[in-house]
Amino acid sequence: MASRAATLVVRPAPRASRGLWRDALSRLRRNGPAIVGLVLIAIFVIGAVFAPVIAPYDPSVGVLTNSMQGPSLAHLMGTDLLGRDEFSRVLYGARISLTVGVVAVICGLAVGMVVGAVAGGAGGIVDTILMRFTDVMLAVPGILLAIAIVAWLGHGEVQIIVAVGVSYAPIFARLLRGSLLALRESDFVLAARSAGASTPRILLHHMMPNALTPMIVQATLALATAIIDVAGLGFLGLGPGDPRVAEWGEMLTDSARFLQNAPYLIIFPGAAITISAIGFNLLGDGLRESLDPRLKR
Amino acid sequence: MTDTLLRVRHLRTYFWTLDGIVKAVDGVNMDIGTGRTLGVVGESGCGKSITALSIMRLIERPGKIVEGSVDLDRTDLLKLSESEMREIRGNAISMIFQEPMTSLNPVFTTGNQIAEAIRLHADIGAREAEDRAVEMLRKVGIPDPERRARQYPHEMSGGMRQRVMIAMALSTYPQLLIADEPTTALDVTIQAQILELMKELREERRMSIMLITHDLGVIAEMADDVVVMYSGKVVETGDVFTIFERPHHPYTQGLLGSLPRIGQRRGRLRVIEGVVPNPLNLPKGCLFARRCPCVMPICEQTPPPFQEVHPGQVSRCWLTPAGTTPAVGMTAPADVAEAEAARMTITADSGRQSATAAQMGEVGR
Ligand SMILES: Nc1ncnc2c1ncn2[C@@H]1O[C@H](COP(=O)(O)OP(=O)(O)O)[C@@H](O)[C@H]1O
Ligand code: SF4
Ligand SMILES: [Mg+2]
Numbered sequence: 001m002a003s004r005a006a007t008l009v010v011r012p013a014p015r016a017s018r019g020l021w022r023d024a025l026s027r028l029r030r031n032g033p034a035i036v037g038l039v040l041i042a043i044f045v046i047g048a049v050f051a052p053v054i055a056p057y058d059p060s061v062g063v064l065t066n067s068m069q070g071p072s073l074a075h076l077m078g079t080d081l082l083g084r085d086e087f088s089r090v091l092y093g094a095r096i097s098l099t100v101g102v103v104a105v106i107c108g109l110a111v112g113m114v115v116g117a118v119a120g121g122a123g124g125i126v127d128t129i130l131m132r133f134t135d136v137m138l139a140v141p142g143i144l145l146a147i148a149i150v151a152w153l154g155h156g157e158v159q160i161i162v163a164v165g166v167s168y169a170p171i172f173a174r175l176l177r178g179s180l181l182a183l184r185e186s187d188f189v190l191a192a193r194s195a196g197a198s199t200p201r202i203l204l205h206h207m208m209p210n211a212l213t214p215m216i217v218q219a220t221l222a223l224a225t226a227i228i229d230v231a232g233l234g235f236l237g238l239g240p241g242d243p244r245v246a247e248w249g250e251m252l253t254d255s256a257r258f259l260q261n262a263p264y265l266i267i268f269p270g271a272a273i274t275i276s277a278i279g280f281n282l283l284g285d286g287l288r289e290s291l292d293p294r295l296k297r
Numbered sequence: 298m299t300d301t302l303l304r305v306r307h308l309r310t311y312f313w314t315l316d317g318i319v320k321a322v323d324g325v326n327m328d329i330g331t332g333r334t335l336g337v338v339g340e341s342g343c344g345k346s347i348t349a350l351s352i353m354r355l356i357e358r359p360g361k362i363v364e365g366s367v368d369l370d371r372t373d374l375l376k377l378s379e380s381e382m383r384e385i386r387g388n389a390i391s392m393i394f395q396e397p398m399t400s401l402n403p404v405f406t407t408g409n410q411i412a413e414a415i416r417l418h419a420d421i422g423a424r425e426a427e428d429r430a431v432e433m434l435r436k437v438g439i440p441d442p443e444r445r446a447r448q449y450p451h452e453m454s455g456g457m458r459q460r461v462m463i464a465m466a467l468s469t470y471p472q473l474l475i476a477d478e479p480t481t482a483l484d485v486t487i488q489a490q491i492l493e494l495m496k497e498l499r500e501e502r503r504m505s506i507m508l509i510t511h512d513l514g515v516i517a518e519m520a521d522d523v524v525v526m527y528s529g530k531v532v533e534t535g536d537v538f539t540i541f542e543r544p545h546h547p548y549t550q551g552l553l554g555s556l557p558r559i560g561q562r563r564g565r566l567r568v569i570e571g572v573v574p575n576p577l578n579l580p581k582g583c584l585f586a587r588r589c590p591c592v593m594p595i596c597e598q599t600p601p602p603f604q605e606v607h608p609g610q611v612s613r614c615w616l617t618p619a620g621t622t623p624a625v626g627m628t629a630p631a632d633v634a635e636a637e638a639a640r641m642t643i644t645a646d647s648g649r650q651s652a653t654a655a656q657m658g659e660v661g662r
Binding site (some may be wrong): 123186187188190191192193194195196197198205206210211213 | 299353355358383384385386387390391392394396400401402403404405413414417418423465466477
């Protein structure tokens with residue numbers, strides 16, 4: 001009892017802060033749309049991880065006599081032309097979409113950050129050369145670049161990762177370079193230099209934490225488009241290339257000609273793509289708001 | 298006079314822009330005595346900040362310090378290596394800036410940032426540095442410093458943040474504090490509080506201050522000595538009483554004319570007519586000629602010398618020490634030869650080979 005009274009007395013009027021990341025987390029927890037996004041993503045992640053447990057059927061084995069059945073209790077999302085369970089295929093499809101999407105974005109992020117940090121840190125001629133190169137890459141639509149790369153490297157998950165990753169790298173490079181350049185001109189960096197901080201210290205300790213938050217937001221938003229890109233490649237026949245592997249984009253292609261009599265074959269994988277993309281979008285927007293300490297409350 | 302802590306000589310800092318070379322600081326000399334406050338005044342763009350940043354050696358591309366010396370206790374800072382210079386920055390010389398709202402890193406707490414400034418120059422642990430940060434916050438008059446140390450800059454008002462900046466700058470016990478328009482961004486009552494705080498700390502520490510401002514009211518309040526700058530050059534120096542009582546240079550007189558008197562409403566000041574010359578296309582004579590009410594033919598032809606008009610008061614103007622028109626100035630407008638002769642006379646009189654800069658070096662002490 002005594003301790004409770006004491007806590008009431010010393011409670012400060014404005015909340016004292018406990019660190020950048022912990023504050024961001026507590027703000028994220030109070031952000032409704034971000035929580036919805038997080039829940040949507042969690043559903044897909046759980047579905048993907050536990051697909052072998054949850055899926056009622058083998059996604060690659062069909063019973064031809066069950067071909068093209070509408071949704072029922074036995075087949076929640078119906079069956080496809082080869083009699084495979086659509087629900088199981090959507091579940092397994094989440095595995096491909098999420099892993100390929102996440103790994104591709106991480107690769108793009110890694111390459112983009114190195115290029116952006118070198119360009120923004122070095123400036124001058126190095127910056128000019130690197131940024132002209134990224135400009136050229138950005139001028140080509142991302143999906144077109146990805147198509148070209150898959151066409152060049154051939155089918156396969158690794159190829160898709162490379163293709164999507166390469167198309168994202170210039171976006172991250174440009175973003176990081178832009179924020180580093182703006183930060184370099186900022187008053188607090190000048191103040192840190194006048195306090196005697198060294199150049200590496202200013203770059204890592206003062207500029208990076210400020211430059212990182214937009215990168216995290218952008219990466220989360222990029223996951224949304226990466227999932228769509230992966231499905232897009234699959235839809236265009238540039239997917240994993242193994243007909244037994246369930247991939248949302250390829251599932252759309254396979255079912256497109258049955259749009260009239262079996263719309264559910266389009267609706268479910270389409271919804272999976274859309275909803276997972278929306279999930280990452282909501283989370284990305286929520287992170288944007290939570291990671292900026294100035295937008296507190 | 299007291300001994301000199303900082304002695305700046307022939308300082309030139311140029312910027313190489315696409316349009317040409319901007320001589321932002323063009324042969325500046327100044328002295329700051331130990332424990333004294335030097336006020337640096339002039340309209341915006343006259344090179345006050347660049348002078349300060351040159352002293353700290355914080356000039357970046359496309360700018361470069363092209364000439365001069367900055368002696369701190371007989372060590373020429375311009376000759377130090379970059380790592381030696383880092384030991385000076387924030388330690389022997391600290392700096393505070395105009396914008397308290399943006400001069401603190403938004404992602405770290407204020408306590409954190411002060412502790413960092415301390416640890417850059419003292420070999421102590423994080424805990425001890427944080428305790429000292431809290432002590433500094435208390436010293437600059439921030440209530441409840443323990444809690445404030447755990448807050449982010451955006452949770453504080455502008456005046457509070459400027460106190461944090463001062464706490465950070467003084468946490469290492471510098472010999473010299475360079476304050477670049479420290480109160481310009483603050484409203485009047487807060488401004489007075491911050492100046493009061495700086496005065497208190499100055500007495501306590503016996504520290505020297507270089508106070509940059511375009512507000513002569515602030516100078517009257519704070520400064521012992523004054524340097525008036527115009528277009529990258531020093532146009533007049535003297536102690537604060539002399540400058541206010543009998544300013545010699547027409548530009549200084551103009552600035553004083555635009556000083557708000559007691560009772561007069563702030564804000565709408567009488568300003569000197571005209572604008573500063575384009576730094577890329579400076580007039581060949583006196584830089585102030587186009588705006589000067591006393592302009593004479595010679596002024597547009599030949600740059601005026603830097604002459605000691607009274608003991609300790611130096612002015613870059615063709616007017617006589619008494620402020621009257623010199624005889625040579627009355628001759629034909631294009632009589633450059635005679636004007637030049639007059640200049641040489643002044644030069645010879647003071648026993649120097651070249652007028653202006655070298656001369657100032659002697660008399661500006
Ligand atoms: N990065 C820069 N590039 C080009 N010119 C600059 C740069 N920084 C400052 N200058 C020039 O230097 C001159 C002096 O600037 P400054 O010292 O900031 O003036 P103030 O007296 O207002 O502090 C200005 O004319 C400005 O144009
Ligand atoms: S030299 Fe001439 S123009 Fe320049 S300030 Fe003196 S009187 Fe005015
Ligand atoms: Mg300035």
